[in-house]
Amino acid sequence: MSQIKMLIIDDEINITKTIAASFAKNGYFIQQCNDGNEGLKRLNEEKWDIAFLDIRLPGIDGMKILKQIYENQISVNVIMITAYGSVENAVQAMKYGAVDFVSKPLEPATLRNIVDKIISRQHLSEQSVIEYHEFIELAKLYIKQREFHKAHDAIKKALTQKPESAEAYNLLGAINEVLGDIVAASQAYQMAIRFDADYQPALENLKRITSMEANSADLLDMMSTILRK
Amino acid sequence: MSHKYIIIVGCGRLGTILVNRLSRLGHSIVIIDKDTGAFEGLSSDFSGFTIGGDAAESSVLQNAKINKADMFYALTNNDNTNLMLAQIAKDIYKVPFVIARVNDPQRDIVYKNLNINTICPIIIAADELIKRTEG
Numbered sequence: 001m002s003q004i005k006m007l008i009i010d011d012e013i014n015i016t017k018t019i020a021a022s023f024a025k026n027g028y029f030i031q032q033c034n035d036g037n038e039g040l041k042r043l044n045e046e047k048w049d050i051a052f053l054d055i056r057l058p059g060i061d062g063m064k065i066l067k068q069i070y071e072n073q074i075s076v077n078v079i080m081i082t083a084y085g086s087v088e089n090a091v092q093a094m095k096y097g098a099v100d101f102v103s104k105p106l107e108p109a110t111l112r113n114i115v116d117k118i119i120s121r122q123h124l125s126e127q128s129v130i131e132y133h134e135f136i137e138l139a140k141l142y143i144k145q146r147e148f149h150k151a152h153d154a155i156k157k158a159l160t161q162k163p164e165s166a167e168a169y170n171l172l173g174a175i176n177e178v179l180g181d182i183v184a185a186s187q188a189y190q191m192a193i194r195f196d197a198d199y200q201p202a203l204e205n206l207k208r209i210t211s212m213e214a215n216s217a218d219l220l221d222m223m224s225t226i227l228r229k
Numbered sequence: 230m231s232h233k234y235i236i237i238v239g240c241g242r243l244g245t246i247l248v249n250r251l252s253r254l255g256h257s258i259v260i261i262d263k264d265t266g267a268f269e270g271l272s273s274d275f276s277g278f279t280i281g282g283d284a285a286e287s288s289v290l291q292n293a294k295i296n297k298a299d300m301f302y303a304l305t306n307n308d309n310t311n312l313m314l315a316q317i318a319k320d321i322y323k324v325p326f327v328i329a330r331v332n333d334p335q336r337d338i339v340y341k342n343l344n345i346n347t348i349c350p351i352i353i354a355a356d357e358l359i360k361r362t363e364g
Contacts, residue, residue: 017276110297
């Protein structure tokens with residue numbers, strides 16, 4: 001990427017200010033808009049490298065914008081901004097190719113870290129990747145490209161490097177959900193929790209899918225799989 | 230200017246004036262108070278984050294991302310609360326720089342013995358008055 005172009009779509013002044021201040025020294029081109037409709041218009045009109053997108057927005061909400069990005073095949077790396085301590089809608093967002101999240105309150109170190117990862121992720125290729133964190137990043141790159149089977153394989157390889165990683169199991173669960181395999185998703189979330197009982201994203205994902213209105217066939221299938229263990 | 234991530238508990242008169250000024254200096258601020266009405270005193274250009282909740286609950290401190298904080302100031306009007314919060318920030322979350330406000334000057338020495346950095350507005354005011362008296 002040459003000069004990095006960032007669009008911040010958020011109506012809260014503390015968020016736009018924190019993001020702008022975090023990247024002020026990097027020489028990035030940063031623009032902001034505080035309304036969903038305007039944000040979508042700008043995403044359609046111009047090419048952006050990174051878009052910070054709040055889930056709650058006046059005009060169109062963040063999830064609907066994400067759906068439009070997916071349907072209009074806009075190539076942008078989206079970072080979703082979620083509420084305090086929340087990882088809501090992560091799987092839904094992933095279906096539309098968004099894999100990076102930051103929760104409020106935003107702080108500069110995390111923001112810079114996530115943007116650095118996104119930028120360096122673009123250069124990864126299956127052949128060059130050997131380490132755990134590279135496989136995770138490769139999986140995220142595939143998710144953005146909606147290549148979910150490839151993402152699944154990359155996560156499996158990450159797990160061979162670090163079999164006790166709650167993060168990798170949680171990501172595996174989410175990919176399985178996107179692929180429609182609820183049983184495998186639930187097992188992956190359980191593994192994540194087994195290795196890290198406090199890992200919030202996996203706890204919330206498991207809570208969400210177990211409280212979903214599963215149809216009875218799914219439920220039976222899930223129970224028989226669990227009982228066979 | 231080095232940009233710091235600072236968590237402050239207590240949005241009373243001291244907390245309010247402090248976060249308004251720190252925010253203007255460009256630091257990232259999270260202010261926590263049980264009473265969300267307390268945030269009404271924040272200036273319109275305050276660009277930090279507010280969290281309504283009891284900082285003594287670990288979920289509130291975790292939501293504030295205390296593990297990422299460069300600094301933690303416990304500024305409530307309750308000395309025991311401030312001491313406990315400062316100890317949590319320092320010992321559990323390893324925040325590099327922690328300060329507890331001490332409202333009762335007689336307790337200041339006790340806190341110092343516990344290895345907690347303190348600030349006592351009354352002692353500071355007294356020191357300042359002595360300085361001015363002595364010229």
